Amino acid sequence: MIVAGVDVGGTNIEVGVVDDEHKVIDRVKRDTPTDGPDAVVETIVSMIESLDEDPAAVGIGIPGVIHDGEVLTVPNLANWTDDVDLLQAFETRLDVPVALGNDVNVGLLGEWVDGAAKGFDHVLGVWMGTGIGGALILDGRPFDGSRGAAGEIGHVIARPGGALCSCGRRGCVEAYAGRRQMAAIAHAMVDAGRATSLFDIQQEEDKAKPTSKVWARALDEGDELTTQLFDMAIETLGLGVASVVNVLDVERVVIGGGLAEKLGQDLADRIAEAAQPWMLRPDPDLSWVPASLGDDSGVVGAASLARARVIAG
Amino acid sequence: MIVAGVDVGGTNIEVGVVDDEHKVIDRVKRDTPTDGPDAVVETIVSMIESLDEDPAAVGIGIPGVIHDGEVLTVPNLANWTDDVDLLQAFETRLDVPVALGNDVNVGLLGEWVDGAAKGFDHVLGVWMGTGIGGALILDGRPFDGSRGAAGEIGHVIARPGGALCSCGRRGCVEAYAGRRQMAAIAHAMVDAGRATSLFDIQQEEDKAKPTSKVWARALDEGDELTTQLFDMAIETLGLGVASVVNVLDVERVVIGGGLAEKLGQDLADRIAEAAQPWMLRPDPDLSWVPASLGDDSGVVGAASLARARVIAG
Numbered sequence: 001m002i003v004a005g006v007d008v009g010g011t012n013i014e015v016g017v018v019d020d021e022h023k024v025i026d027r028v029k030r031d032t033p034t035d036g037p038d039a040v041v042e043t044i045v046s047m048i049e050s051l052d053e054d055p056a057a058v059g060i061g062i063p064g065v066i067h068d069g070e071v072l073t074v075p076n077l078a079n080w081t082d083d084v085d086l087l088q089a090f091e092t093r094l095d096v097p098v099a100l101g102n103d104v105n106v107g108l109l110g111e112w113v114d115g116a117a118k119g120f121d122h123v124l125g126v127w128m129g130t131g132i133g134g135a136l137i138l139d140g141r142p143f144d145g146s147r148g149a150a151g152e153i154g155h156v157i158a159r160p161g162g163a164l165c166s167c168g169r170r171g172c173v174e175a176y177a178g179r180r181q182m183a184a185i186a187h188a189m190v191d192a193g194r195a196t197s198l199f200d201i202q203q204e205e206d207k208a209k210p211t212s213k214v215w216a217r218a219l220d221e222g223d224e225l226t227t228q229l230f231d232m233a234i235e236t237l238g239l240g241v242a243s244v245v246n247v248l249d250v251e252r253v254v255i256g257g258g259l260a261e262k263l264g265q266d267l268a269d270r271i272a273e274a275a276q277p278w279m280l281r282p283d284p285d286l287s288w289v290p291a292s293l294g295d296d297s298g299v300v301g302a303a304s305l306a307r308a309r310v311i312a313g
Numbered sequence: 314m315i316v317a318g319v320d321v322g323g324t325n326i327e328v329g330v331v332d333d334e335h336k337v338i339d340r341v342k343r344d345t346p347t348d349g350p351d352a353v354v355e356t357i358v359s360m361i362e363s364l365d366e367d368p369a370a371v372g373i374g375i376p377g378v379i380h381d382g383e384v385l386t387v388p389n390l391a392n393w394t395d396d397v398d399l400l401q402a403f404e405t406r407l408d409v410p411v412a413l414g415n416d417v418n419v420g421l422l423g424e425w426v427d428g429a430a431k432g433f434d435h436v437l438g439v440w441m442g443t444g445i446g447g448a449l450i451l452d453g454r455p456f457d458g459s460r461g462a463a464g465e466i467g468h469v470i471a472r473p474g475g476a477l478c479s480c481g482r483r484g485c486v487e488a489y490a491g492r493r494q495m496a497a498i499a500h501a502m503v504d505a506g507r508a509t510s511l512f513d514i515q516q517e518e519d520k521a522k523p524t525s526k527v528w529a530r531a532l533d534e535g536d537e538l539t540t541q542l543f544d545m546a547i548e549t550l551g552l553g554v555a556s557v558v559n560v561l562d563v564e565r566v567v568i569g570g571g572l573a574e575k576l577g578q579d580l581a582d583r584i585a586e587a588a589q590p591w592m593l594r595p596d597p598d599l600s601w602v603p604a605s606l607g608d609d610s611g612v613v614g615a616a617s618l619a620r621a622r623v624i625a626g
Contacts, residue, residue, distance in 0.1 A: 065594070073594075122459040134560065138451060145562025146435040147596060155593040156556040160472065167593055240556075243469040247447065247557055249458025280468040280480055281378070281386075283460060 003306040004055035005110075006044055007298030008032065008062045008103065010077065010130065013040070015047045016296065017055060018303035022114035024296055026051060034078040037086065045093045057097040058090065059306030061106030061298045067148025069100050099309035103298060104133035104151060104256075105144055107291070110301030111254050112137050116292040122250040125291075126153055126241060126271070128257040129212075131166070132174040138248065154178065156240040176236035179259075182229045183210045189225055196225035212258025219263075238274020246280045256291035264290045314623065317361055317368035318423075318616030321345065321353065321375045321416065323390065323443065328360045329609065330368060331616035335427035337609055339364060347391040350399065358406045370410040371403065372619030374419030374611045380461025382413050412622035416611060417446035417464060417569075418457055420604070423614030424567050425450050429605040435563040438604075439466055439554060439584070441570040442525075444479070445487040451561065467491065469553040489549035492572075495542045496523050502538055509538035525571025532576075551587020559593045569604035577603045 002025075007014045010032060017026040028047050033039035048058060064074030069087050074080040090098040101109070108125030111117040117125070121140040127133035132154030136143040144150050154174035155167055162171035166180065175181050186198050198218045202210045205217070218226035241253060255268045272288035291297050315338075320327045323345060330339040341360050346352035361371060377387035382400050387393040403411040414422070421438035424430040430438070434453040440446035447466030449456040457463050467487035468480055475484035479493065488494050499511050511531045515523045518530070531539035554566060568581045585601035604610050 136560075139454070139456060141452070143452060146564040147562055147594075149594050149596075150560060150562035152559040152593050155559045157552055157591050158470070158473065160552055160591075169591060169593075239470055239473055243553075243556060244560055246465040246468045247449075247463060247560070249460055249463035251459040278470050278473075278482060280465050280482075281460075281462050283462075 001056045001307060001310065002053050003303045003310070004048055004051065004058045005299040005301065005303030005306065006048075006058060006060040007106070007302060008040065008044070008060060008077070009298075010063065013043060013047065014295070014299055015044070015051070016299035016303065017051055017053050018300060022300050022304070024299055026053060027299070032077070036079040037074075037084040037089075040077070041086070041089045041093065044090070048094060055096060055306070057099070057306035057310045058094055059099045059101065059106070059302035059304065059309065060086075060090070061101050061103040061302045061305075062086070063103045065147070065149050066100050066102050067144065071100060072148060097306070097309045099302075099305040101302065101305050102135070102144065102148065102151075105135045105142060106301035106305060107256055107297040108135035108137065108254065108301065109142055109304055110293055110297035110299070111256065111291050112142070112301075113304045114293065114300055115297060116254045116289045117252060120252045122248065123252045123254060124153070124241065124244055124248065124250045125151075125254045125256055126237070128177065128179075128237075128255065128259045130180045131178040132237070133257070136248070136250075153240060153244055156243055158236045158240045158243075173236055173240035177233035179210065179212070179215065182215075182233060185229060186210070186225060194225055197221060197223045198226050212262050215259065216262035234270050234274050238271050238276075239278050241271060242275040242278030245275065245286070246278075249283070251283070251286060253286070253288045254291055255288070256297060260290040261294050314369045314620060315366050316616045316619040316623070317364065317371045318612040318614065318619065319357055319360075319371060319373040320419070320611030320615060321357070321373060321390070322611075323376065326353070326356060326360065327608070327612055328357070328364070329612035329616065330364055330366050331613060335423075335613050335617070337612055339366060340612070345390070349392040350387075350397040350402075353390070354399070354402045354406065357403070361407060368409060368619070370412070370619035370623045371407055372412045372414065372419070372615035372617065372622065373403070374414050374416040374615045374618075375399070376416045378460070378462050379413050379415050380457065384413060385461060410619070410622045412615075412618040414615065414618050415448070415457065415461065415464075418448040418455060419614035419618060420569055420610040421448035421450065421567065421614065422455055422617055423606055423610035423612070424569065424604050425455070425614075426617045427606065427613055428610060429567045429602045430565060433565045435561065436565045436567060437466070437554065437557060437561065437563045438464075438567045438569055439550070441490065441492075441550075441568065441572045443493045444491040445550070446570075449561070449563075466553060466557055469556055471549045471553040471556075486549055486553035490546035492523065492525070492528065495528075495546060498542060499523070499538060507538055510534060510536045511539050525575050528572065529575035547583050547587050551584050551589075552591050554584060555588040555591030558588065558599065559591075562596070564596070564599060566599070566601045567604055568601070569610060573603040574607050
């Protein structure tokens with residue numbers, strides 16, 4: 001069965017045509033419209049219609065809270081309102097079964113069916129991006145909680161009374177390890193007179209913000225401020241992940257997102273090392289790895305959701 | 314089917330005969346032997362032989378890490394070594410199917426089959442005792458992780474760099490909310506000249522340590538030091554539980570253990586209130602309740618484990 005997987009990000013939408021072996025055999029990419037859900041639906045429909053193949057079903061990963069196929073909130077897309085019946089909008093337009101999922105859940109699902117989480121029954125996925133996302137495989141199946149809101153490793157309280165987080169609380173993992181916050185602190189440090197190559201690299205790379213690539217280059221060049229911010233991010237993330245491992249006893253931690261793609265196993269090893277002192281029952285078999293499908297994990301996971309939707313009928 | 318449920322605690326062993334409606338129809342209680350596993354096995358066997366009924370199976374909840382029926386560690390019983398095949402020891406002696414489980418997991422299981430967690434698919438159990446134990450029901454079934462070590466809400470890091478915990482780390486929830494630690498701080502405060510009625514009440518109640526009953530009385534009488542320690546315990550526990558709710562999106566939190574039995578809904582409400590500021594997506598439907606089977610949750614849960622063992626064959 002040929003299905004389509006759609007990965008909706010804040011910047012780009014990617015559509016992939018995926019075969020039964022979870023291989024992406026065709027793909028298109030466009031900018032994410034910023035004028036609300038109708039434009040996003042329109043763009044995705046036209047992308048799918050532009051494909052050479054007719055997918056038997058479409059799976060879509062969205063940065064929001066999705067439960068039982070219903071979109072509850074979409075906090076991270078511009079001009080998005082809560083009351084759009086996305087599933088119906090897509091099924092009406094596409095005339096094939098459609099499945100919706102949270103973007104990070106779908107990313108880990110991709111890694112689970114054909115990547116770094118394959119063959120594991122208990123997995124924590126940590127997606128490092130603008131924010132810190134998380135997803136879970138528990139007891140051999142994807143887990144999204146009672147309302148689809150599970151996995152928020154970015155909002156484990158690692159340093160109560162610490163840094164203000166975008167969620168309004170203080171001391172969340174994301175307040176230290178999300179790129180948005182790290183960039184803001186870097187800006188403040190520059191204002192205060194500290195030197196850093198981070199923003200020079202950003203300019204060289206012609207980016208509007210310090211992307212994963214920009215951070216990775218600044219780290220690689222040994223920039224002191226970048227290194228300091230990154231050390232703090234890793235330390236806080238390690239602590240938060242260790243708390244979750246103490247509660248969930250997972251056997252594998254998969255690190256995804258742009259930074260994982262750039263830094264690979266080194267990043268996973270550093271988080272493992274930072275987590276070690278906080279583990280109640282360190283498991284010699286617990287493994288820490290970067291996602292292995294790179295950019296494709298979302299597309300492959302969304303395709304897998306589509307396939308499951310067809311099988312479930 | 315009539316089965317027996319055994320609840321092995323640090324102080325007492327309770328055996329209950331439990332019917333198909335999860336009702337305890339007969340029971341015996343003895344002191345927990347402190348001279349190792351053989352004596353514990355012996356005591357349990359003789360307790361079961363002393364019953365008027367012949368149970369079709371026996372379930373046993375033990376304060377240790379148990380996975381797939383195998384006992385991995387028993388950190389909280391005196392003179393216990395790691396290499397005892399408990400399951401075989403019991404089955405040889407009792408000649409009926411035996412099932413083993415962790416005591417807190419078994420307690421929540423009891424509440425799930427016939428108590429405060431009944432009918433809920435996503436539940437976090439928090440057992441407040443000498444330490445802080447935890448257990449999970451996820452996606453409509455008991456969850457114990459990849460090695461049976463899941464649920465350790467007591468070792469979520471709530472205050473990194475904070476109080477030393479019995480596990481050797483700093484800032485665990487248990488270091489603030491476990492009775493063992495709270496009593497130690499109370500002793501230090503008395504040494505430092507602070508007044509408290511806690512230890513007077515302990516003497517009046519003729520207890521070797523401040524038990525739940527002692528704490529509850531001191532709180533009820535408005536003792537200042539007790540109130541202060543208890544406030545700190547609740548605040549820290551609320552924070553740790555909120556982190557777990559952010560990751561697991563459970564729909565119900567059940568508070569068990571001696572303190573829950575003494576303080577009831579008030580205790581659950583106070584923890585809910587302490588958790589509120591730390592919740593990413595406060596769920597209006599998330600409910601906080603005390604365990605409702607009291608002392609019996611362990612026996613009923615262990616019996617349920619025995620029943621499942623017979624059904625599984």
